[in-house]
Amino acid sequence: EDQVTQSPEALRLQEGESSSLNCSYTVSGLRGLFWYRQDPGKGPEFLFTLYSAGEEKEKERLKATLTKKESFLHITAPKPEDSATYLCAVQAGSGNKLVFGAGTILRVKS
Amino acid sequence: DAGITQSPRYKITETGRQVTLMCHQTWSHSYMFWYRQDLGHGLRLIYYSAAADITDKGEVPDGYVVSRSKTENFPLTLESATRSQTSVYFCASSENGGFPDGYTFGSGTRLTVV
Numbered sequence: 001e002d003q004v005t006q007s008p009e010a011l012r013l014q015e016g017e018s019s020s021l022n023c024s025y026t027v028s029g030l031r032g033l034f035w036y037r038q039d040p041g042k043g044p045e046f047l048f049t050l051y052s053a054g055e056e057k058e059k060e061r062l063k064a065t066l067t068k069k070e071s072f073l074h075i076t077a078p079k080p081e082d083s084a085t086y087l088c089a090v091q092a093g094s095g096n097k098l099v100f101g102a103g104t105i106l107r108v109k110s
Numbered sequence: 111d112a113g114i115t116q117s118p119r120y121k122i123t124e125t126g127r128q129v130t131l132m133c134h135q136t137w138s139h140s141y142m143f144w145y146r147q148d149l150g151h152g153l154r155l156i157y158y159s160a161a162a163d164i165t166d167k168g169e170v171p172d173g174y175v176v177s178r179s180k181t182e183n184f185p186l187t188l189e190s191a192t193r194s195q196t197s198v199y200f201c202a203s204s205e206n207g208g209f210p211d212g213y214t215f216g217s218g219t220r221l222t223v224v
Contacts, residue, residue: 034212043200043215044153049208087152089212096141096160096207097168102152 002027002092006101013108016077021104023088024070033071034098035064036087044087078108116201116216123191123223131186131219133201141204142184143213144168144176146197153200159184160207191223 003026013019025033032051036044048057050066057064061082063074073086085105089098114135123129133142144156145168155168157176165176173195175187184203188195198220202213 032209034208036212041218043202043217044213046212046214049210049212089153091208096204097143097155097158098153098208098213099155099169100145100153102150 002090002099004088004090004099004101006088006104010105013078015079015108015110018076021073021086022070023101025090027090027092029093031091033066034089035073038085038087080108080110083108114203114214114216116219121221125223126190129188129191131199133184135182135203138181139203139205141207143202144186145200148197193223196223
């Protein structure tokens with residue numbers, strides 16, 4: 001059974017204080033790992049897809065990396081508008097379904 | 111407007127009643143999905159569809175029914191609502207099963223069963 005575990009459950013940062021969110025996964029035949037951002041009362045919004053170990057992708061203050069067992073979402077010099085829940089998901093095997101982790105709630109204070 | 115829309119945004123229903131949540135997308139995406147989101151569980155897949163008239167069960171399908179007679183619509187029906195089905199429901203769509211741009215999600219329906 002595919003499993004995705006995100007840590008920490010919640011993270012509080014001061015504006016400008018860089019940190020990382022972790023997503024560890026156990027799957028058979030990873031096809032892709034996805035990061036989403038979710039704001040309160042809204043649906044998840046796609047951020048990145050990573051396909052293979054060693055791959056990195058960046059968008060503004062966010063950088064996602066992938067190893068064979070986990071992915072990190074690095075947040076550099078965060079701003080209050082980066083506050084959201086960040087979700088990690090994997091797609092594995094022959095199906096087209098995404099399996100999600102429970103998410104990390106990020107709060108950035110000014 | 112282009113996009114994926116869910117209705118209603120909020121719904122309160124009584125135990126035992128049938129309720130249908132609607133999902134409509136304007137892109138003609140092949141794939142559509144229904145997830146529920148609960149504290150501590152994250153998003154869990156209920157049902158999905160690869161094309162019109164093709165549907166399949168996800169992780170938590172019991173108590174739910176779906177249909178897809180048209181590519182753009184994917185309604186989710188709770189045949190006899192129970193309190194454990196109180197949740198936020200998200201519909202999503204994708205052209206290529208998630209690659210390269212993941213799924214596009216709707217804004218969700220918050221369902222309360224009393």
